Amino acid sequence: MTPPAAPPSPSAEVRLDELGELIAGLPGLLGFPPVDSLVVVTFTTTPDRCWLGPTVRVDLPEPGGRPDLVEQLCGAFAQNQVVAATPVIVGGGGADPPRLPHRGLMRLLTHELSAMGIRLVHSAWVPTIEHGATWWCYEDGECTGQVHDPRSSALAAVAALDGTVTYGSRAEMVDLLSPDQEDRVAHRAQLLSALTGAPLREGELHQEMLATIDAFTAQDNQPELDDERIVRLTVALGHGRVRDTCLTLSITDRASAAERLWTVLTRAVPAPERAEPAFLLALCAYLRGSAVLAGMSLEVALDADPSHPLASLLRDALDRGTPPAEVRRMVAASVEQAQSRRRPEG
Incomplete structure (x- = not known):
């Protein structure tokens, strides 16, 4: 359905x-x-x-x-x-x-x-x-x-x-999420493995993510991302503060720019890491009314990581026909709860 x-x-x-x-x-x-x-x-x-x-x-x-x-x-x-x-x-x-x-x-x-x-x-x-x-x-x-x-x-x-965007067929929409060339994705997987445990600062990753999304604001001028930047952005999505920011962007006027970046990363990133941008793409797509693209993106996310908790929750919401406005409220509440947990007491 x-x-x-x-x-x-x-x-x-x-x-x-x-x-x-x-x-x-x-x-x-x-x-x-x-x-x-x-x-x-x-x-x-x-x-x-x-x-x-x-x-x-x-x-x-x-x-x-x-x-x-x-x-x-x-x-x-x-x-x-x-x-x-x-x-x-x-x-x-x-x-x-x-x-x-x-x-x-x-x-x-x-x-x-x-x-x-x-x-x-x-x-x-x-x-x-x-x-x-x-x-x-x-x-x-x-x-x-x-x-x-x-x-x-x-x-x-x-x-x-x-x-x-109206595509000529459903198959054309599926192609939108097809992975990049196998050797390119494999090379990025190697770079990701090499960065495991590397001293990358969350604050710097957060700023690079925001700067990249800003660069995607102009629809007719999509920037090219090299492999090293793709990998850093992938690592960034593994940090809680960055994930919270990316979730928040889906309910702001920067959602369209973020969605274009998530599309690029969904194609560029190996599994299981591609589950995160695919989920974020699904969320942005559903909130703007493209339920078909949202469903396809969730299939990619759950195929890459069947245990991805937020992708599973969004899949359930789509299957129940949950209105986008209610999903929007759920996102806002989820981000607020996550930020409260990390907020220092005092």
Whole structure:
């Protein structure tokens, strides 16, 4: 299951006049065009208006797996106070409208949504998310329309404004985290081993980490890091004070710069050390709404270090559909507790 993606920034008001525009915006919301998927766009409310809520994508299940999947989805919706939803099935077989594929899955989901008091705005099937593709409604066989241009959809524009990159496929996102060339990573592992027990001062490592993140602030001018600096930054992440600072950065206006550095280090660092930047990348990605990238980064982190405690906690939070705002509060509380433990008494 792709964890819930956070909605576009509340400061950006998006008006969706028809389903073709909403479907066209799904790649921007998820970060890639879904294929053979169930996607559920949700809505929440405030006293004065209705907001676009979390968007969830799952692979289409086998018939026997439908009940468990729907239960998991509804649990995420309950966590996020969803009041309305639009489920869309993308692909998963051909159709002879109004006979649409996966009707049993859609029937089960809409029944459970109704039982939770969540209003069904629409339910649709579309073969692919491309400009001009025809979508069909499950509820009304005569209700149909065309997908708008995904490249110019309102949701894609808002996602881009928030810093979300839309990839051509999920595989392209996976490539983002692929390790550097094997010999380069092996060389850094040797350098790390040589630094074991070396007298590196935490204060100096802390300052180098902050300076490097500052250098990543300009999106169009990413600095090149040599192997020695990559290794020092990796060592720095092993120090408690530096880890606390890096956690804090995820909830500040320097989060984007930090995320770019964590991406570089996730590719550059050998296991098990790469678990730390991969976890930090997952945290930054989830807090800004890219749940897909967050999930992939957590897979890397837990593969490198299955016992990484914070990565395991974040994985559980994503699986439960915990709202990013709640994760943000958890991060702030965790950093405060860690700093209090290290604060000298007196």
